[in-house]
Amino acid sequence: MTTCQHCWGYRIGSMVGSLEFCASLGSKLILVLGHTQCGALEGAVNMHLSQKDARTSKPPNSALTGLLQELSGVVQQVEEKLGVQADSQMFVDHAIKVNVFHSIDFLLRFSQPLRELMKHGELEIHGGIYHQDTGRVEFLGPSPRQSALLASDVALPPSMAKLSLPTRMVLDGPTKPDQALQLLREGNERFAAGAPIAGQLNAQMRKSLVKEGQFPHSAVVGCADSEAPLETIFDALPGDIFVLRNAGNTCTHAEGSIMGSLEFAIGAVNTQLILVLGHTSCSAILGATKVGLRKGWEYQRILLKSRPVVFA
Ligand SMILES: [Zn+2]
Structure with a gap:
């Protein structure tokens, strides 16, 4: 079993490369594990809520701000699902699950070796949430978008392809x-x-x-x-x-x-x-x-x- 500490690292090519290495050693399961009371997601939610009335989002003024802004897409998805009336704690609780699948989808989209192993039934990628109050892990199963993303043929994550933005394609679906x-x-x-x-x-x-x-x-x-x-x-x-x-x-x-x-x-x-x-x-x-x-x-x-x- 491989645990992917994903909160701040899902866009970093080294994470994908490390998981490809682990899978090549014979690991059959990758578990992307979020956890309750996640400080990174709380920070991203608070930053999103404080900036959403601003005319434009501010460029990051520190590496930490930039990392939190990377999670803003996750928070926006949560806002669409819950509506603007939801309080920040509801945002954080839901964002934990959304972020887990966001990370899994990133691996599926940008790692050809992982996709090939999965197509041959030699690897599965599941999500999970560690509940700190009970000590139990809630297993979420594969990403709902797994079958669609396995059709991707992108070989490298953007940062390793000297791109900082992934190319938009049909798989991304319509943008509101x-x-x-x-x-x-x-x-x-x-x-x-x-x-x-x-x-x-x-x-x-x-x-x-x-x-x-x-x-x-x-x-x-x-x-x-x-x-x-x-x-x-x-x-x-x-x-x-x-x-x-x-x-x-x-x-x-x-x-x-x-x-x-x-x-x-x-x-x-x-x-x-x-x-x-x-x-x-x-x-x-x-x-x-x-x-x-x-x-x-x-x-x-x-x-x-x-x-x-x-x-x-
Ligand atoms: Zn002109």
Whole structure:
């Protein structure tokens, strides 16, 4: 039996590597064990509750804050399940179980050796909760997402693939609008702070994205101006956002490709958030204030239609 002390370490490649080594020695069971009165989860819940009314989440100012922020996704899942009325203790109690399966799902998604052993019936990964008041361990069984995640073919955890963010794929499922908006805000916060973490895809991640398909969390309509690149502004990887750009981020009639593309994004791709993004010093909008452009020029038509925006 292997115990994975997972509270702060589930994103760290060395944890995955150590478990792969242990499994190669013949261990047949990996147990991911949470526990009641977990200080790390209490800290993550308190930080989430204190920041949830803020316009943007703050970048970590210490390693400890960064580690607690890594658990914020778990706390957000709990909030969706319990609702905003739940008190912090209810949050913590439920987050313990959610975090156990979050850790198991990470192992399933990012370890090819563990997946292969499981497919051949040579390994199982279960969750559990140690109840400190009774001394008993509650065994939770495998992850509810196990069968879906065994189809993953991602070979390395993001940190070991020189990526700090996993690539979004169909397996991630749809993202709710408030979660998608939070991802955009956090990505923009990293960009504005000069600390982007989205790297280039390696071949393995690219192949996985092609094989499993895209599931972008947001569709963004932005300007074609070169100084406003949307993936860069939101520190996004391929697979994260569905991007539509033209001069002046205009959407003035139903016949154009913008409308059809957005309908594709919310229909076929199941994106649930659309953001229309303008930007300062926009050459298209500045141009709309000028007169005397040659008649019949498509660009002039765009500018004229955007004029009400300028003078609104
Ligand atoms: Zn522009």
